[in-house]
Amino acid sequence: MQFAKQKILIGCSMLILILSAAWIWISIPTPGSTTQGQIQAPQVGFAAPDFTLETYEGQTYALSEFRGKPVLVNFWASWCPPCRSEMPAMQRVYEDFEEEGFIVLAINSTNQDNIGEALSFGQDRQLSFPILLDRTGSVSSLYEIRSLPASYFIDPEGIIQDVVIGGPMSEALLRIRVEEMLEGKS
Numbered sequence: 341m342q343f344a345k346q347k348i349l350i351g352c353s354m355l356i357l358i359l360s361a362a363w364i365w366i367s368i369p370t371p372g373s374t375t376q377g378q379i380q381a382p383q384v385g386f387a388a389p390d391f392t393l394e395t396y397e398g399q400t401y402a403l404s405e406f407r408g409k410p411v412l413v414n415f416w417a418s419w420c421p422p423c424r425s426e427m428p429a430m431q432r433v434y435e436d437f438e439e440e441g442f443i444v445l446a447i448n449s450t451n452q453d454n455i456g457e458a459l460s461f462g463q464d465r466q467l468s469f470p471i472l473l474d475r476t477g478s479v480s481s482l483y484e485i486r487s488l489p490a491s492y493f494i495d496p497e498g499i500i501q502d503v504v505i506g507g508p509m510s511e512a513l514l515r516i517r518v519e520e521m522l523e524g525k526s
Contacts, residue, residue: 382483384503388413388494391479393447393472396459401445401470404498409441410521412514413492415474415485416446417453418461423489426508427465433514434469441496442518444469449488451477493517495524 392402416423493502
């Protein structure tokens with residue numbers, strides 16, 4: 341009787357293993373089937389998704405315009421304390437490296453911000469880099485932004501070298517990343 345129970349238990353265990361293996365084999369996605377051949381969210385080592393946005397004044401900027409230059413793409417909102425805290429450091433680093441080609445594209449998450457407060461913030465702090473308005477949230481969706489601030493360091497070839505989610509970023513970190521991109525060490 342004991343031997344018969346063991347045989348049944350072993351048989352059931354084998355059946356479960358075979359069915360599990362079959363399920364795993366059947367449910368394996370083919371390459372590219374879940375992301376249509378692309379990465380789900382922008383990641384280090386991959387090309388930064390291109391976008392085109394306008395400033396409040398109506399001037400249009402596309403990320404692709406800056407190929408050949410290191411770029412910091414920073415998503416922010418005026419109500420976000422870490423965003424507000426890191427902006428002065430970004431301005432100083434921008435001023436120090438602008439002549440070497442460094443670009444900052446500050447993308448205001450306008451679809452979840454007050455445009456007047458965002459513009460006042462930029463003017464009060466005399467930010468001289470472009471402040472782009474993501475009025476519909478399309479670029480935030482493209483970059484799958486889930487929290488602010490979110491910063492993408494993009495090298496002259498358009499490849500993401502670092503992603504910093506949250507903040508505020510220190511001025512030292514900003515300087516190191518920009519220097520690495522300018523020296524081609526990214």
